[in-house]
Structures are given as C-alpha cells and as structure tokens.
Amino acid sequence: MPDQLLYAMEAGLNGLMAGVMYSLVALGFVLIFKASGIFNYAQGVLALFAALTLVGFQEGQLPFAHLINTVFGTDLHHFGWRLPAIVAIALAAGVMVLLAIVIERYVLKHLVNQPPIILFMATIGMAYFLEGLGDIMWGADIKTLDVGLPQGINETVESVTGSLLGYGFFIDNLDIVASVVAALLVLTLTLFSQYSKQGRALRAVADDHQAALSVGISLRFIWVLVWSIAGFVALVAGIMWGSKSGVQFSLSLIALKALPVLMLGGFTSIPGAIVGGLIIGMGEKLFEFTVSSSWFGDIFGFTLGATENWFAYVLALLFLVFRPQGLFGERIIERV
Amino acid sequence: MRKTLTALALALAAATPAMAELVVPNLSYRTGPYAPGGIPYADGFNDYFTLLNERDGGIGGEKVATPECETAYNTEKGVECYEATKGSGALVYNPLSTGITYQLIPKVSADKIPLYTPGYGRTSAANGKVFEWVFNYPANYWDGASVAIKYLLDQNGGDLSGKKIALVYHNSAYGKEPIRTLTELSKKHGYTLVEIPVDHPGQEQKSQWLQIRRDKPDYVLMWGWGVMNAVAIQEAANIKYPMENFIGIWWSGSENDVLPAGDGANGYKSLAMHGTGMDYPVYADLKQYVYDTGKASGAGDQVGSVLYSRGMYAALVISEAIRKAQELAGASGINAAQLRDGFEALEITEERMAELGLPNFGQPFKASCEDHGGPGAALIQQWDATAKKWSLITGFIAPDDEVLVPLVMEDSAAFAAENSIAERCN
Numbered sequence: 219m220p221d222q223l224l225y226a227m228e229a230g231l232n233g234l235m236a237g238v239m240y241s242l243v244a245l246g247f248v249l250i251f252k253a254s255g256i257f258n259y260a261q262g263v264l265a266l267f268a269a270l271t272l273v274g275f276q277e278g279q280l281p282f283a284h285l286i287n288t289v290f291g292t293d294l295h296h297f298g299w300r301l302p303a304i305v306a307i308a309l310a311a312g313v314m315v316l317l318a319i320v321i322e323r324y325v326l327k328h329l330v331n332q333p334p335i336i337l338f339m340a341t342i343g344m345a346y347f348l349e350g351l352g353d354i355m356w357g358a359d360i361k362t363l364d365v366g367l368p369q370g371i372n373e374t375v376e377s378v379t380g381s382l383l384g385y386g387f388f389i390d391n392l393d394i395v396a397s398v399v400a401a402l403l404v405l406t407l408t409l410f411s412q413y414s415k416q417g418r419a420l421r422a423v424a425d426d427h428q429a430a431l432s433v434g435i436s437l438r439f440i441w442v443l444v445w446s447i448a449g450f451v452a453l454v455a456g457i458m459w460g461s462k463s464g465v466q467f468s469l470s471l472i473a474l475k476a477l478p479v480l481m482l483g484g485f486t487s488i489p490g491a492i493v494g495g496l497i498i499g500m501g502e503k504l505f506e507f508t509v510s511s512s513w514f515g516d517i518f519g520f521t522l523g524a525t526e527n528w529f530a531y532v533l534a535l536l537f538l539v540f541r542p543q544g545l546f547g548e549r550i551i552e553r554v
Numbered sequence: 555m556r557k558t559l560t561a562l563a564l565a566l567a568a569a570t571p572a573m574a575e576l577v578v579p580n581l582s583y584r585t586g587p588y589a590p591g592g593i594p595y596a597d598g599f600n601d602y603f604t605l606l607n608e609r610d611g612g613i614g615g616e617k618v619a620t621p622e623c624e625t626a627y628n629t630e631k632g633v634e635c636y637e638a639t640k641g642s643g644a645l646v647y648n649p650l651s652t653g654i655t656y657q658l659i660p661k662v663s664a665d666k667i668p669l670y671t672p673g674y675g676r677t678s679a680a681n682g683k684v685f686e687w688v689f690n691y692p693a694n695y696w697d698g699a700s701v702a703i704k705y706l707l708d709q710n711g712g713d714l715s716g717k718k719i720a721l722v723y724h725n726s727a728y729g730k731e732p733i734r735t736l737t738e739l740s741k742k743h744g745y746t747l748v749e750i751p752v753d754h755p756g757q758e759q760k761s762q763w764l765q766i767r768r769d770k771p772d773y774v775l776m777w778g779w780g781v782m783n784a785v786a787i788q789e790a791a792n793i794k795y796p797m798e799n800f801i802g803i804w805w806s807g808s809e810n811d812v813l814p815a816g817d818g819a820n821g822y823k824s825l826a827m828h829g830t831g832m833d834y835p836v837y838a839d840l841k842q843y844v845y846d847t848g849k850a851s852g853a854g855d856q857v858g859s860v861l862y863s864r865g866m867y868a869a870l871v872i873s874e875a876i877r878k879a880q881e882l883a884g885a886s887g888i889n890a891a892q893l894r895d896g897f898e899a900l901e902i903t904e905e906r907m908a909e910l911g912l913p914n915f916g917q918p919f920k921a922s923c924e925d926h927g928g929p930g931a932a933l934i935q936q937w938d939a940t941a942k943k944w945s946l947i948t949g950f951i952a953p954d955d956e957v958l959v960p961l962v963m964e965d966s967a968a969f970a971a972e973n974s975i976a977e978r979c980n
Contacts, residue, residue: 232764353589358589359855360590360813370792371792462757464814467585467590468781470587503764506761
C-alpha cells in the first residue's frame with residue numbers, strides 16, 4: 219500500500235478519535251438544548267469548573283485559600299490529604315449537582331417562559347461568573363490531573379498495523395478510553411431520554427414549558443436534572459481534556475470545538491453530537507494532512523497549516539446554508 | 555471656622571503619606587487561558603519593586619508604585635489598559651505580550667513613554683536608530699532562534715547540512731517571528747526547515763505531531779505560549795520523540811509547560827535568558843522584607859519559578875534604568891522622557907548584578923543610542939522530571955550577528971519607511 223495512503227488512514231483514524239473528544243463537549247450542549255431550548259454558552263466553563271473542582275478535591279486543596287489568607291492573614295493552602303480518584307470524581311459530581319440546583323434556584327427559575335435570547339444571555343453571565351468563581355476557589359495556576367487514565371501510543375495497534383501494513387499506526391491510549399466512555403455515555407443518555415419517565419418529561423419540557431407544566435411536569439425538577447446531567451458530562455469532558463493538557467483556563471475554550479459539531483449533528487440529537495464530532499474530527503485531520511503534505515506542495519507550489527479550526531467552521535457554515543437543522547436535528551417550521 | 559478648617563487641612567496633609575512618584579504600571583494577566591504564565595511574571599515584577607520600597611525606601615528615595623491592569627493577554631484590553639494608565643504619570647510599559655507590544659509601539663512613540671519588552675515584542679526594535687522609545691535587551695526572538703541553531707551546530711560538530719529541523723509555532727505574530735531568521739540560517743548551514751503552525755490556543759495538536767512522527771525531523775524547535783507548550787510536550791512524549799532533540803524558546807520553558815506531561819517531559823530543553831531557582835542572595839532580602847511581612851504579590855506560591863524570575867529580572871532592569879535616569883537628571887523625581895535617556899545609557903555589569911544579589915543570573919550588557927537590543931546571548935536549560943527542576947547545561951551562547959544584524963536593519967528600515975521616521979544617532 220502506498221505510504222501516503224497509510225498516512226492518510228492514520229490521520230483519519232486519529233481524526234475519529236479527536237472527534238470523540240469534541241463530541242464529549244458537544245453532548246452537554248445537546249442535553250440542555252434538548253431539554254430547555256437553551257443554548258448553554260457556559261458549557262465549556264462547566265467542564266473547566268468541574269475539572270478544577272476534581273483536582274482540588276483530589277489534591278486536598280483548600281477552596282478560596284487565597285481569599286481566606288488575605289482576609290485572615292493565615293497561610294493555609296492544603297488540608298494535607300490526597301483523595302483517591304474515584305472519591306474525588308464522586309465529590310466533584312456532587313458539586314455539579316449542587317451547582318445545577320443553585321443555577322435553577324437563582325437564575326432559571328426567574329426566567330421561565332422568557333424568549334430564548336434572554337436565557338442565552340443568562341448563560342453568558344453564568345460563564346463569566348463560573349470562570350471567576352473557579353479562579354477564586356482553586357487558583358489560576360496550571361494543575362496536573364492524574365486519575366489513572368493511560369496515555370501515549372497504543373503498542374498493540376502499532377505492532378498489529380506494523381505487521382499487517384508495514385507501518386505502525388499511532389493511536390493514543392487516552393483517545394481509546396475517551397471513545398469507550400463516550401459510547402457508554404451516549405448509550406445511557408439515549409436510553410434515558412427515550413425510555414425513562416424523566417427522559418420523556420424532559421422532552422416534553424423542551425417542546426413547551428407551559429404545556430409541560432399543565433400536565434403536571436415539574437419544570438424546576440427537570441431543569442435541575444438536566445443541568446446535573448450536563449454537569450456530569452462536563453466533568454467527563456474535563457477529565458479527558460484535563461488529562462491531556464493539564465487543567466488550566468483554556469480548557470473552557472474546548473467549547474469552540476463543539477460548535478461546528480453541533481451545527482453538523484444538530485442541536486437536539488445525542489447521536490448527532492457523536493456523528494457530527496466524528497465527521498468534523500476526521501474531516502479536519504484529513505484536510506490538514508492533505509494541504510500540509512509535500513505532494514500538495516509539489517502540485518500547487520505551496521502548503522498550508524493550522525487549517526483545522528478553519529475547516530471545521532467552513533464545513534459548519536456549509537451546513538447552515540444547505541441544512542440548517544444539521545444532520546439529525548429537528549426541522550422546526552414556525553408559522554407566523 | 556476658617557482657621558479650624560485650615561488647621562484640619564494642614565493636619566490631614568501632614569498625616570497623608572507621600573504619594574509614590576515613580577509609577578510603573580504592571581499590565582498583567584491573572585485571568586484567562588494565559589494566566590498560568592502571566593501570574594508568576596506579575597508576582598516577580600511586583601515583589602522586586604516591593605523589596606526596593608521596603609528595604610531601600612524606593613529608588614533614590616522615591617517609592618515605586620506598580621498599579622496593575624488586567625489585560626487577559628488580549629490586545630484590545632492591553633491597549634485599553636495603556637490608555638487608562640498613561641495619564642497617571644506612567645514611566646514605562648512592559649505588557650508581556652507581543653500582540654499588545656505591536657499596538658503600543660506607535661502609541662508610546664507619540665506619547666513619549668518608553669516600552670520595555672525583554673525577550674518578546676518586535677525584534678527589530680533592537681535598532682535604536684529607528685525605535686527611539688522601545689528597548690528589548692538583553693535578548694530577542696531572533697537571538698533565540700540563532701542561539702538554538704548555534705547550540706545544534708555545537709551538538710553536531712559544527713555541521714547541520716542535510717539535517718531536518720521542524721519549527722512548531724503558535725500561529726500568531728509572536729510565533730511567526732523566528733521564521734525569517736531560521737530561513738536565513740538554513741541557507742547558511744544547509745539544514746531543511748519545516749514550518750508547523752498550531753492555532754490558538756493549541757489544545758489539539760494531533761495533526762502536527764503525526765506529521766512530525768511521519769517526517770522524523772532531527773530536531774524540533776518550539777515557539778509556543780500557554781497551553782500549547784504543555785500539549786506539545788505531551789504529544790512529543792506520546793509519539794516517543796527524543797526529548798533531548800526538542801528545544802523551546804524561553805517562553806516555552808517554564809514549570810507550567812513540563813509538569814503536566816510528568817515523566818514524559820524528562821530531557822526536554824529550552825532556551826533561557828537568565829538563571830532560575832532561589833539560590834541567589836536576593837532571596838534572603840525578599841524573604842525578610844517581602845514574603846515574611848505578608849507583602850508578597852498574589853498567593854506568594856510562584857517564588858523562584860522561571861517566569862517569576864523573569865518578572866523579577868524585568869523589574870530589576872527597569873529599576874536600574876530609573877536609577878540611571880535619576881543620575882543623569884540630577885533629581886530623584888523623573889519623567890518618562892528622562893527614563894528613556896536612562897534606558898539608553900544603561901549598563902549592567904556582572905559586578906552590579908552581584909551587588910543586587912543576583913550573581914551570574916543575567917548577561918552583562920550596555921545599551922546605546924543605536925543598540926536597544928543588547929548582546930542577545932542565551933543559555934540552554936534541561937528539565938529533570940524526577941527532581942522537577944530545570945538545570946542549565948550550557949553557559950551563555952552568543953547569537954550569529956553576521957546573519958541577524960542585516961535582518962534587523964532591513965526590518966527596521968522598512969518600518970522607518972512606512973512610518974516616515976528619520977534615523978537618529980547619526
């Protein structure tokens with residue numbers, strides 16, 4: 219098999235894996251949009267906040283230490299213990315549920331039946347608030363996240379492809395774990411959304427707040443539920459991305475990679491978030507591989523680089539023009 | 555009644571502490587994606603001036619104020635900070651951002667306020683004939699690129715012909731700075747340069763490192779900042795790229811960049827334009843007058859780190875320029891124009907660095923009307939993941955001025971032509 223074809227296959231496979239990582243972020247957006255019609259601008263910050271909280275618990279860091287030390291003149295930073303990863307994850311998930319309750323109580327409750335733009339603006343405010351809160355609670359320094367996930371090249375894939383094709387493919391162990399986790403998440407969420415009582419109530423709320431209220435669905439409970447689930451998905455995304463690059467404030471920017479995924483997959487489809495992620499991931503990697511290759515340079519006289527964001531958004535733009543509801547989104551016709 | 559009011563006003567005036575007369579705004583970034591780099595730098599910068607205020611009563615008897623303005627490493631906010639603070643008697647700006655620097659160069663030239671950009675900013679500002687108000691000593695990006703190549707030459711018996719060197723860079727004005735120099739040096743030394751850009755913020759770099767895995771460059775140089783550095787080092791470890799052949803610029807060589815990759819970062823190298831760590835006498839004074847008295851900037855947890863040391867070094871150079879300006883003006887209260895004269899007449903010798911408690915920390919240099927860039931030498935440091943510590947593995951390596959000087963002249967001449975600037979120092 220020609221080398222360039224093998225390299226393209228490797229780039230495509232890695233693109234699929236990267237796409238799964240994008241989908242993990244996109245899932246949180248879909249859940250909240252599906253249940254409440256809100257485009258949650260704060261989803262990236264939720265992932266950051268969840269990861270910061272996880273590392274803080276794991277390392278036994280004292281929350282608000284800087285503030286406490288400044289006010290009381292103390293020099294406290296750590297509790298002196300280190301929690302096992304699983305306990306820290308459970309506690310961080312608990313904090314995300316608590317956060318969902320607070321968001322519902324102090325923000326969403328007051329905005330029932332408001333136009334979507336008002337709710338969207340509220341999530342922008344939440345994003346800034348949570349980013350600042352995370353900074354004050356845990357500090358803005360870069361943190362190492364180690365929950366025991368494997369990283370680095372998968373030797374099995376490398377040796378199998380090496381012996382079969384004569385070129386050992388690179389696949390990151392972390393990406394493989396992320397794919398398995400994403401598959402489980404999607405399966406669970408799809409089953410929950412389609413077959414559970416709460417899942418159906420959730421979809422009813424998404425269709426019409428007031429109609430759902432009239433048949434006895436507790437809007438407040440549904441919102442707490444969906445924000446809790448989105449918080450948990452954000453925690454999972456935070457763990458995967460944080461393991462890759464450390465937990466730091468650019469983690470919130472991963473939301474930027476989720477937007478084109480949503481435009482492709484549709485804002486209301488859980489499988490759409492996955493398929494959209496896979497298409498964006500593979501497409502951008504193959505495009506980058508093509509335009510940065512020496513053979514492309516030989517033909518056109520120039521090569522390009524750092525095209526991934528550009529490609530993802532151009533593809534999303536094309537979808538917006540020709541299929542605005544995305545691949546799996548619901549086509550909404552509003553009569554005036 | 556009038557007498558009472560007058561007496562009260564006089565009493566209040568007497569009770570009010572003297573206002574700081576030397577204002578050095580600190581355009582810092584403690585929030586946003588680049589905060590892990592901005593915080594230690596700002597802390598080191600503030601702590602050094604606090605030390606001078608607490609130990610020496612300021613500089614020449616004048617206290618120094620360092621009002622902070624948050625830029626979040628955002629160019630627009632940086633310009634806003636400049637506009638908001640320049641009326642407060644600001645003496646000099648040091649924005650720690652190449653993007654902000656490019657926007658401020660015409661502004662400081664019009665407002666006649668010095669701009670000090672050590673190791674960053676516009677490289678050709680080293681030419682004082684064109685850039686009257688900008689200073690970037692002791693080293694700039696092109697110096698860094700040249701030093702890296704000289705180090706590689708040394709590693710290869712003086713011959714890089716046939717070698718392939720990849721440049722992984724932040725796809726911004728900052729990251730693109732060394733390309734011209736590395737291209738020119740490739741003509742001289744016969745290596746092949748492969749340019750690999752990474753988009754902001756650099757969280758996802760799989761394509762770039764798959765390309766490196768396929769192309770197998772002999773060496774990888776990196777011009778990164780923020781999370782891009784940590785991800786690049788992690789990806790290099792993932793593809794098992796030999797870390798000893800991976801060298802970052804000094805903005806890709808802090809603890810923040812290597813710690814997330816754990817043991818995988820072992821052996822990674824970076825350039826350094828100063829020493830690091832706490833084995834310097836100045837830290838005894840800092841402990842006594844700043845840390846132990848609760849006057850440390852920020853959380854006080856960045857002391858001795860690479861970027862803390864760099865912020866402290868920038869403050870040291872500015873304070874020495876202020877001292878020089880006071881000497882030239884024959885007065886302790888100086889204005890921005892007088893400080894510019896101080897920057898231009900500044901000489902920092904090794905003896906002076908030792909007096910200041912930082913022996914063998916930075917390279918000696920002497921500025922002049924023509925030379926605002928200094929000698930440009932740099933060290934190479936290597937990360938020990940077990941000890942979690944940088945170790946210097948070379949002394950100061952001088953850049954290749956034979957290649958760099960014509961490039962600086964060409965670029966600054968183009969800037970002068972675009973902006974109708976008449977050369978000075980003739």
